[in-house]
Amino acid sequence: MSNTIVVAVSSQKGGVGKSTLTVLLASYLYYVKGYDVAVMDCDSPQHSLDGERKRELSDVRAIPHLSKMADELKEQTGKRPYAIMKAGLGEALDKVQLYLDRYEPDFLFLDLPGTINNVHILNIIANIHHVFCPMTADKFAIESTIPFCRYLNDRLISTGLGNIKTVNVLWNMVDSRERTDLYHAYDDLMEEYNISVMKTTLPASVRFRRGLNSKEKRPVFRSTLFPPDKSLIKNSGIEELVAEFLAITGKSDG
Ligand SMILES: Nc1ncnc2c1ncn2[C@@H]1O[C@H](COP(=O)(O)OP(=O)(O)OP(=O)(O)O)[C@@H](O)[C@H]1O
Numbered sequence: 001m002s003n004t005i006v007v008a009v010s011s012q013k014g015g016v017g018k019s020t021l022t023v024l025l026a027s028y029l030y031y032v033k034g035y036d037v038a039v040m041d042c043d044s045p046q047h048s049l050d051g052e053r054k055r056e057l058s059d060v061r062a063i064p065h066l067s068k069m070a071d072e073l074k075e076q077t078g079k080r081p082y083a084i085m086k087a088g089l090g091e092a093l094d095k096v097q098l099y100l101d102r103y104e105p106d107f108l109f110l111d112l113p114g115t116i117n118n119v120h121i122l123n124i125i126a127n128i129h130h131v132f133c134p135m136t137a138d139k140f141a142i143e144s145t146i147p148f149c150r151y152l153n154d155r156l157i158s159t160g161l162g163n164i165k166t167v168n169v170l171w172n173m174v175d176s177r178e179r180t181d182l183y184h185a186y187d188d189l190m191e192e193y194n195i196s197v198m199k200t201t202l203p204a205s206v207r208f209r210r211g212l213n214s215k216e217k218r219p220v221f222r223s224t225l226f227p228p229d230k231s232l233i234k235n236s237g238i239e240e241l242v243a244e245f246l247a248i249t250g251k252s253d254g
């Protein structure tokens with residue numbers, strides 16, 4: 001049996017940071033921590049991660065300062081970029097199985113669409129190991145995430161009907177100067193419902209939008225080809241997030 005841990009950053013709400021966190025986790029685990037990872041982009045039809053990887057590869061080929069950065073990273077780590085594959089929702093589990101028949105990465109990430117009514121999503125989630133739900137402090141995100149997590153806990157995890165072991169809420173885009181009372185109120189509510197909330201919170205910060213820059217040489221934070229630059233890591237929450245992610249998935253010793 002495969003030892004790969006299959007995870008999804010998932011939410012019923014769009015724009016809460018699923019794809020961003022998938023890239024950040026995958027790249028940090030792979031390029032910095034030395035874990036083997038692969039990503040399956042199941043968010044069709046846009047397939048934004050697959051598109052991002054293709055754009056990044058073409059920028060790296062065309063732009064001298066990015067080629068140089070890529071050569072340096074290759075020299076330091078000896079690594080080629082991790083795989084990013086595309087799948088439709090209906091075929092995702094089959095594609096995962098086919099991939100795991102041939103490869104055994106430490107982690108396989110699924111990027112799922114932020115839609116509510118799709119028959120395939122629950123089936124996918126039932127058959128993977130861990131779900132991470134980014135949540136932002138807006139009414140729609142909260143009102144969709146809490147029932148979603150309760151459903152997964154009550155119907156799939158505590159009944160043992162699925163393979164899924166944990167579902168974890170992660171506060172994203174947190175403005176720490178504001179609304180701490182609101183965050184605490186929702187934390188209390190989620191505790192009451194036995195929903196696990198990660199200790200790590202991720203700040204609202206422009207660096208999360210900072211990808212490869214083709215015009216000038218600036219440190220990159222979010223990229224499928226590079227790890228987040230050291231100068232941008234402080235106070236980003238990424239190190240804490242990765243440590244907590246590894247503890248939850250039981251891979252802390254890698
Ligand atoms: N902590 C953060 N601080 C600031 N901006 C962020 C943060 N996290 C994500 N973003 C930005 O929010 C936007 C939405 O993020 P992302 O595309 O990852 O969300 P998503 O949940 O995958 O959306 P979709 O449902 O459309 O797939 C992006 O522009 C991203 O750069």
Ligand SMILES: [Mg+2]
Nearest residue numbers: 018019043048
């Ligand atoms: Mg997305």
